[in-house]
Amino acid sequence: MVVKVYSTPTCPWCHKVKDFLKENKIKFEDIDVSSNQKAGQEMVEKSGQMGVPVIDVDGKIIVGFNEGKLKESLGI
Amino acid sequence: MGKYDFIIIGAGGTGLAAAMYGARLGLKTLVLGKSHGTELPVGGVITTTHLVENYPGFIKLSGMELAEKIEKHARSYELVTIKEEKVISVKKTKEGFEIKSENDSYKSKTVLFATGTKWRKLDIPGSNEFENKGVHYCALCDGPFFKNKIVGLVGGSDSAAKDALLLSEYAKKVYIIYRGDKIHPEPINLNRVEQNKKIEVVNNTNVLEIKGDKFVNEVILDGDYEGSKSLKLDGIFVAIGHIVLSKLAKELGVKTNEKGEIIVDRMTRTNVKGVYAAGDVADGEFKQLITGVAEGCTAAYSAYEYIGSGKNLN
Numbered sequence: 319m320v321v322k323v324y325s326t327p328t329c330p331w332c333h334k335v336k337d338f339l340k341e342n343k344i345k346f347e348d349i350d351v352s353s354n355q356k357a358g359q360e361m362v363e364k365s366g367q368m369g370v371p372v373i374d375v376d377g378k379i380i381v382g383f384n385e386g387k388l389k390e391s392l393g394i
Numbered sequence: 395m396g397k398y399d400f401i402i403i404g405a406g407g408t409g410l411a412a413a414m415y416g417a418r419l420g421l422k423t424l425v426l427g428k429s430h431g432t433e434l435p436v437g438g439v440i441t442t443t444h445l446v447e448n449y450p451g452f453i454k455l456s457g458m459e460l461a462e463k464i465e466k467h468a469r470s471y472e473l474v475t476i477k478e479e480k481v482i483s484v485k486k487t488k489e490g491f492e493i494k495s496e497n498d499s500y501k502s503k504t505v506l507f508a509t510g511t512k513w514r515k516l517d518i519p520g521s522n523e524f525e526n527k528g529v530h531y532c533a534l535c536d537g538p539f540f541k542n543k544i545v546g547l548v549g550g551s552d553s554a555a556k557d558a559l560l561l562s563e564y565a566k567k568v569y570i571i572y573r574g575d576k577i578h579p580e581p582i583n584l585n586r587v588e589q590n591k592k593i594e595v596v597n598n599t600n601v602l603e604i605k606g607d608k609f610v611n612e613v614i615l616d617g618d619y620e621g622s623k624s625l626k627l628d629g630i631f632v633a634i635g636h637i638v639l640s641k642l643a644k645e646l647g648v649k650t651n652e653k654g655e656i657i658v659d660r661m662t663r664t665n666v667k668g669v670y671a672a673g674d675v676a677d678g679e680f681k682q683l684i685t686g687v688a689e690g691c692t693a694a695y696s697a698y699e700y701i702g703s704g705k706n707l708n
Contacts, residue, residue, distance in 0.1 A: 326534075328458065330442055331435070332535070366527070367527050368539045
């Protein structure tokens, strides 16, 4: 399973998503869209919007911190 | 069903400070978070503030850092339990109160409402359609997407000014669009706005509509700006105040004022015995983390006194 988190360093919901993944021992790639504009564009293309965080679980896109959807996508 | 001396609804800075003090006074304390309308992390609304410069002891630090310190402090007491559960009802019982969350129910001798507020949303054509597609409520989160772009900021408060200053670190131009005669941030931030060459304040103006294709590219104003009611921009941020989250308290019979804020005395007592309110949900005029924290500590003391100064604790 490949998990990517598109985030900005100061966004509280991004911290929450990353804490959730760490607590559940899920490995993920943390992509800072504030310093990586190309990744930011990729995030916008994938999610069709500009709000962070965006979580990509094997191509399935979740916008925002949504514990229910995250658990469902991660199978936990 | 867990039994507590002091249950705090709301896990923002106010609730966490109250928990810390409750534990110091020997109260078995439970904090139930997730009561904020936008379901912010433990730490509450201060986590969305870029820089805090008005909290004694810290000249400058991020809201997130400060929230983490306050949370750590509360958690350092064994008598404090913090659960991220949304409360759905608070009822008076013979012995005290019964608090139901989505997950469980709890008994407590006293209750503190530290439920805070949630962001007021802009309710105009296009505002829902383009939410997160150029209409944003968290400058701290989404500001970086507007590097070298043109953005608007609706509002005139201190929070609005701070958001505009933050956005100016990314955007090439920031319009503060305010309905009143003059924006009213704290003087230190007003001065920063006035000195900032990227920020332009457009007073006496409302945004009537937000337009775009996939993303926002224009707003329609109710007055002319440089000869036109159309203002071309790439994003619009909203900081138009908050809605008080006092519904649960009202259902318990707690009195509120015309704004929905819970009416309290100097000891944070409400009209219902054993029930207190502190922070942004209470009727104080000056609302900062530092004032909320002080009110939270006062509430813990009031609860301690009400229970019998340590005589009848769980």
